[in-house]
Amino acid sequence: MQPQHLPWYTSHMQTSDGYVTLADGVRLYFQRLYIEKVGSGPKAVIIPNGFHLLDDFRHVGDWRTLIFYDVRNRGRSDEVADQSKLARGILEDVDDLDAVRRYFGIDQADVIGHSYVGLMVALYAMKYPAHVGRVVQIGPMQPDAAKQYPAHLRNTDATFAEVMAKIGHMMKEPPSGDPEDVCKKFWAVLRAMYVADPKDAERIDWGRCELPNERNFMRYWTAHILPSIQSLNLTAEEMVKAKAPILIVHGKQDRSAPYGGARDWAMQLPDARLATVENAAHAPWIEAPELVFGSIKTFLDGAWPEAAKIV
Numbered sequence: 001m002q003p004q005h006l007p008w009y010t011s012h013m014q015t016s017d018g019y020v021t022l023a024d025g026v027r028l029y030f031q032r033l034y035i036e037k038v039g040s041g042p043k044a045v046i047i048p049n050g051f052h053l054l055d056d057f058r059h060v061g062d063w064r065t066l067i068f069y070d071v072r073n074r075g076r077s078d079e080v081a082d083q084s085k086l087a088r089g090i091l092e093d094v095d096d097l098d099a100v101r102r103y104f105g106i107d108q109a110d111v112i113g114h115s116y117v118g119l120m121v122a123l124y125a126m127k128y129p130a131h132v133g134r135v136v137q138i139g140p141m142q143p144d145a146a147k148q149y150p151a152h153l154r155n156t157d158a159t160f161a162e163v164m165a166k167i168g169h170m171m172k173e174p175p176s177g178d179p180e181d182v183c184k185k186f187w188a189v190l191r192a193m194y195v196a197d198p199k200d201a202e203r204i205d206w207g208r209c210e211l212p213n214e215r216n217f218m219r220y221w222t223a224h225i226l227p228s229i230q231s232l233n234l235t236a237e238e239m240v241k242a243k244a245p246i247l248i249v250h251g252k253q254d255r256s257a258p259y260g261g262a263r264d265w266a267m268q269l270p271d272a273r274l275a276t277v278e279n280a281a282h283a284p285w286i287e288a289p290e291l292v293f294g295s296i297k298t299f300l301d302g303a304w305p306e307a308a309k310i311v
Contacts, residue, residue, distance in 0.1 A: 028072065045065070046111050052208070067100065073086060111125075115139055118138055133244060137250075143261065147264075153260030155255045167186070
């Protein structure tokens with residue numbers, strides 16, 4: 001459910017959009033939400049790959065400017081045919097985030113990342129500590145992609161098995177028809193993975209199937225993004241470089257990113273706390289909006305929320 005009473009300023013938000021052109025010529029599409037006469041102020045939150053969050057998260061920033069953008073080779077950003085511009089995978093995304101920060105003239109940005117981008121924003125905090133204010137990781141991928149967690153720190157329940165079986169069948173015998181319709185069929189199956197309560201699955205509308213970059217994402221993921229994540233070696237020396245306070249928000253029933261990974265982030269980062277959402281999966285803001293949004297707003301305002309615990 002969505003919050004019932006949104007602050008007045010959400011109805012006064014202005015929107016602008018455009019492209020950030022990177023040094024290698026690739027363009028990243030953005031939308032900027034801001035309050036007139038206030039939106040140019042010092043507080044800004046950058047949300048990479050966050051267009052599936054836009055409607056729900058637009059009120060999180062209070063008076064802040066919110067900048068959502070499509071990462072490289074995703075969404076409305078340029079399709080990248082030159083494989084050399086994709087070869088570094090998630091490390092390219094880290095540098096692109098800093099390019100977006102510089103484009104908007106932000107000295108220190110707060111950043112929010114969901115899923116694998118939750119991993120990316122932590123990498124950003126390690127590489128560019130001087131330009132990070134606060135970091136929110138929502139359902140982030142684990143720091144060590146190879147680590148296997150015990151049953152109580154991951155969720156491979158019947159829903160997980162059922163969805164994986166259906167997806168496997170679709171991969172062996174791909175549905176025929178219009179590519180956009182095929183994409184929608186895929187997401188109609190996959191969305192059950194992301195919520196703990198099946199009735200909330202209809203709230204998962206992340207496919208953006210009308211966009212070729214999104215329909216082709218799995219090819220990009222398997223060729224570049226996933227290998228770059230698997231090759232990471234985040235030592236204690238690397239972790240300590242992230243000086244910013246980091247709030248991890250993680251559903252305990254998450255089937256996509258194990259809850260154990262959230263605990264590892266909280267234990268290994270130098271200034272991090274974990275807000276556990278008990279009865280939620282990979283989209284905890286859908287199933288516990290007051291807890292998630294309240295915690296994020298308190299954190300962005302400079303304090304640790306009550307739900308955030310040291311692990």
